[in-house]
Amino acid sequence: MKGKTFVSLTTVAVLTAALAACSSGGKTATDTKSGDTNAPKTNKTYDIGFLNFAYTIFPDPNGKGVEAIKQKFGANIKSQFVLQSDYKEKLNVIMASGDMPDVVAIKDLDANYYKWAKQGAFLPLDDYIDKYATLKGVPKSIYDQFRVNGKIYSIPMYAPTYTFSGTIRQDWLDNLGLKMPTNYKELLDVAIAFTKNDPDKNGKNDTYGFALGEDVNPAPTMGAYWSTAWYHKDKDGNYIPGLISPGRKEAVETLAAAYKEGAVTKDFAVLNWAQTNKEFYSGKAGIFIGTPSGMVEEYYTGLLKVDPKAKVVPIPFFKAPDGSQGNLKGRGFFGLTTLSAKLKDDPDKVKKILEILDYGRQFLPLDQRTPQNQQFDWIMGGNGVGYEMIDGKAVPKAGQESSTPIQYMLQRHEFWKPWAPSDDANQFSKASYNSPEMQAFIASIEQMEKTSNKNPYDDPVNLVYSETKASKGSELDKYLLGEQTKMISGQRPIADWDKMIEEWKGRGGTQLMKEVNDGIKAAQK
Template sequence: MKTKKLVLVTMAAAMTLTACSTGGDKGKDGASAGQSPAAGQSPAASDKKHAITGITYVFGNPAAANGPGQKMLNEKFNVDYKVEKVPQENFVEKLTAVVAGGEAPDMIGFRPNDMTLFQKWAKQGAFLPIDDATINKYPTLKAVPKEVWDQFKVNGKIYGIPSWAPIEGNSFLIRKDWLDSLGLKMPTSYEELKQVAIAFTKNDPDKNGKQDTYGLAMGQNINPDFAMGPYWQYNTWYHKDKDGNFIPGIISDGRKELIQFFADLNKEKAITPDFAVLNWADTNAQFYSGKAGVFLVAPRGMSQPYMEGLLKLNPNAEFAVLAPFKQPDGQQGFTAGTGFARFNALNAKLAKDPDKLNKVLEIHDFSRKFYPAAQQSAANKDFDFFYGGEGVGYKMENGKRVTLKPQEGLEPAVYFQDNTAWVPAGTDPEFDKAYTEPKLIQLTKDLMDLNGKMKHYYPPNYGVISETETTKGAELLTFMMNEQTKMIAGQRPLSDWDALVQEYLKRGGSQIIKEMNDGIKERGYKDLVWK
């Protein structure tokens, strides 16, 4: 009987689902009717205690539900605030299930890769438009540049609130002590980098009498990409075809040059052996075990334990950051980031309850507040509250905030929907504060200095979505990576490059290029933008 019942319920559920999807369209009218609810409302809201819900994703493990920080948050804002934090790799499945279940939370988080889902739902009227009045009212929304807001426009209205991310680019770090011991200078072109990498492989740069070192640490999917400028980058749009349309980096001349470069190095054993099957953790280990001489350096998110491991093995290790190389077209610089990492949308239903909406935005604004170094102390009440109070949630060590018992949820910070501070333009985001290892701090500072000195390329594709890219893009990219890996390993000749590009175009690439260029033209982007 159980099974029979189950089948019946399943059928009923399937019907409910159909009902849900038709229900979604009805919401459209509701959203457009309730325009600009926040406009003209005063922040002095009533004393009603609102229940505010949210869903977003986390890396690593979230703090316990209902920790002391959660209670502090609820008391401070007089709300019943609850944000569900889902592991990022299954976030979309969970999100779609929750929304299909008919209980879309008040605040919905999205990963940068979920742009298509966001746009789809925005078109169906699921989200509240964010109008100018709202943006001007809250400082952390006002601080978002127009170019970043533009990426969240659907049918002319803004539906997403971005979380801050640096526009500063990654670069590559090189073992300075190895360069010095071999009497080499910093490479400034791929030709010089090739000579350095080969010297690292053959001339025993660590002087231990063994040939146990090599040049570039690289893993599967040709990662990191060792692009020393947008010209060589596979995941940006820099090159144009003969009709003047932008084409993706993966099929560009720059990429071809780079694949040739890797193939040459592979012959000399100057890149990681068996790189094609090496995962990211193992790729890291190649560099941090003192085997490889060149690896990725990013403005934030470097691993201090790994760096300490390397310095224990090679206490004399010194590092330098490679500057972008001069491109064949004369330009030189980094590719700017999109300026956001994750983003949030607000439920269209909030339009019906302006008082609650005010509360949501007030809390959102509070948790995005940036505290410059000078304000990071218990003397700043907001800062002290956000991180759970000095001596309880955190302690200060040499001017750095150190979280106490991170998993117990002592800081309200971990319970907010968006807890990334929006760093105002022209402010130093102080990434080096994340570390205590002096050499890592210096590396981060060097990279940021370099970013400050160099120009940045603003690609045309930001905020442009191609339907084909969404459905076929990942598969196509994997295909290209596999084929290019074969070229590096010598299993497919590089003379096949044009044939490979044709294959790419045939498998959906030309459709992607067409759709992207339509979007780019609509955006009014013509000449390459360097700032």
Template sequence: MNAWGKVSLLGLSLALGLTMSACGNGSEANKDNTNASGGSGAAANTTGASDGSAGNAKQTDNSESANAEKFPVSYLAGEWGTVPKSNGPGVDAINEKFNIDFKPQIVPMGEAGQKVAVVMASGDAPDILDLEGADGNFVKWAKQGAFLPLNDYIDKYPELKLIPQSIWNAVTVDGKIYGIPKFFRTKYMNSAIIRKDWLDKLNLQMPTTYAELLKVAEAFTTQDPDGNKKNDTYGFSTSKGIDWDMRMGNYYNASSWLKDDQGGYMPGIITDGAKERVQFLTDAYKEGLVPKDWPVMDYDKASKLFYQGKAGIYYEGIPGNNAYWDLLQQSAPDAVVAPIPPFLAPDGSQGQPGLSGYYQLFALSGKLKDEPAKIDRILSMINYFMQFIPVEERNPNNADFDWKNGGVDKGYKYADGEATFPSDDTMKSYRPASYFHGVEWAPSDEDLHLETGLINPIQKSYVKATIAEWSKPNYVYIDPTFSIYSEKYNLKFWELYTKIADEETKIILGQTPMSDWDKIVQDYLKAGGQDMIDEVNAKIKEVGVEGTWK
């Protein structure tokens, strides 16, 4: 996936809410990451297994080493939110704690890609580069020697040792690790949600097949589920590009890579599961169970159909967009929203696609290779920021939490047992976390406690139900492409994905017959899809990974 610019199909609001909850420090990293093609070979000499809770590993305060040499440390990062003031009190705090002369350059995320390209072309890269992912440029620069290999350092830092081998693989090139991934969860990818109160009112059961889902969508459209005596509801909502494609589990997910009959992997968008999903959408459109103008409808309008109580099925992650949940509460105060469990697939699986487990990474300059003391100082700082602080300890009494966030009433507010992070420029400038985008490595996704701090009762009930649903065993599919880098994947996957989505739209609208499906798949393969599939499978074998359930 192209770093800095590729916006996930899954939306920004989910990941933003998650990161705020996970880090507790107000950093604004975001995005669900789909199959983003990481490194190009298995990492060597690393410890992938976690041997204890990250929250138990207290780090040494480097400010105690008053006689240590003071190093200049430059840093370049993109910022999704408001760029903090230059050289605020947060920078001074970093300098004092780690005995460095910290020189952060924070730029808007929309400008970051160009800025990175310029500094890399100039040969004057910063000591620490904050990248969105391990894309083709990352691999190219690593091979050119622009980044420091990190294999020999990982075991020296407790938090780095918590990173699983599969994630190290994603930032590995020719056996050398060139990046330090930042934590992101593997669970809670956006998935199907339903108005459970509508099901109950109409005496319907939770759907378990596409045939049952079609009947539920028909009832939601024709049987006045909101009781207002008007014909003004739809079974479900979606928007242009088939933003919500009604996938009911990993088997039906267009971007998952699934095993074929020969033991290799193929993209879900050309599988039998995709064909079944498209047939459902075609039938639903023909019966008027979705707005007729969805092919030109934007995401916001489609979303509001659900949150204004006019559609019964949609998709969401957790915790979701607070403003949308408040809109639903205003429109339907008694609404109950629940996740739709994934359908049992023909291959026997019954779960959801997972996320890659990381988003963004640190890369250290290759010019540091002869400065071991400076490398240690930088890695110690990264290690410190990765230290996980449990939700119940995120308060002014926790020295690490208080320091990262600039001090209570300076960098954050604390009231009624909850820390909040105002967007005020002055308060933001007090937070060290505003200037160095370290992300805490959580022991598990459950330790994020994404239900904490939610006020809206409909949203809170939904989040709790979703966490329970995703806690089932063998529920989350970890895609093998998370651990590899494929140039042809990067070049062709989304291009071909878009073409297939266009063809799916034509089928749904009745412009192309469903009988053309096999021809559409063959055209996909001839347009570079087969070459991409062959290379992806070769890389999967080279790294020695496979799709797994957890």
């Protein structure tokens, strides 16, 4: 469950990530550098220009963290942090001037990224990847998402590949003697029972099944087969977008049947994301979504205040008609680091940049994120200065970001997320949340991912840049979501599904499918 359907969740994830700023780390308990063998053999101090986007944290360009990097690495980081909403315009101006800094963060894989790479603005990094542990550790499936003409021009900043799974009120299932649903027929039956059989046992008719908001968000996507991914193929063997797939049709049919029974948020078509969350976390609805990273803990603890007996658990992914069982994978990165092509004549400076970058990306297990770990303590600015230990966890000190070297280490700076060897290694349930109840809830999702996500799916559309998708993708998605909203609420019959698809194709969908499939075939050669 990702893509356009969940665009509104991005802001939520960014804001809640602040609660988990200390959720990742380096590698060993000694002050080693994985890139040492590749470091330039010189005592020269390098000036390194760095342009980055920021949401809430704007470190002082002359902060203590800069001096710490200079002393340790022999590099003077000359940074500039730009508000993310202004970043695209700022970057366009800088790139047009031909005066690109040594290192530039990329926020969006848009037309400009591909244009600049093709024009030779970025340094190809293929020859360096295997020389640095955290660069080599990036899966090929991630690098393939932003290759240009077969070359790698960027280093991705870590993000987990977890996406959303369904969640359900286990206490309501228990109260009604119901089993965990394993298919859409059973899920519909449970939703109706939650609506009509008083699952919270308060004697009132005040509960229902699916919490749903505008743009059919969140649709009950119980695996990649039913997701927005380009998973299915048409009769000619071409991939089709998930929003017009047979899996999506089954999910919409389920919601339409539930809506007739009062088992869906009545005014869902006009509810924003915050309002939709309230429907579930106020104790009204019994079916929603969850994910290990980026959840708002206060929402869950708020539900427990309303109903102390509430227990939310994940719904294991359904087994699809094709025999698969697993979820759509996230892209696995958020933000890219690019180097200026002008550095091609200064390989020692390139090595210095990658040495610093690699050091800041090294992963530390949760139990090593302590003052006793020299590497962790250094990048975080020192215990009592850049961070403090609270209940056994390292918590960044607000207002002291400029004292922490990691803020300037040539990558996404606000939420330190080094390159984890796996999603599970992050231990989000312990690292990112505080209350025992929330930790138990997230741990149950992590466990479900281990046992039920047997066939995680990489969306092939991520391998492709499509002009039509860039220019009209949101408009085309909006049309489908609007028509599906009508189908769920009974304003348009489900029997019009094929007609809706033809209408979508006429609006630009045919060209979109051609571009995407041509791109996938080219990428997979």
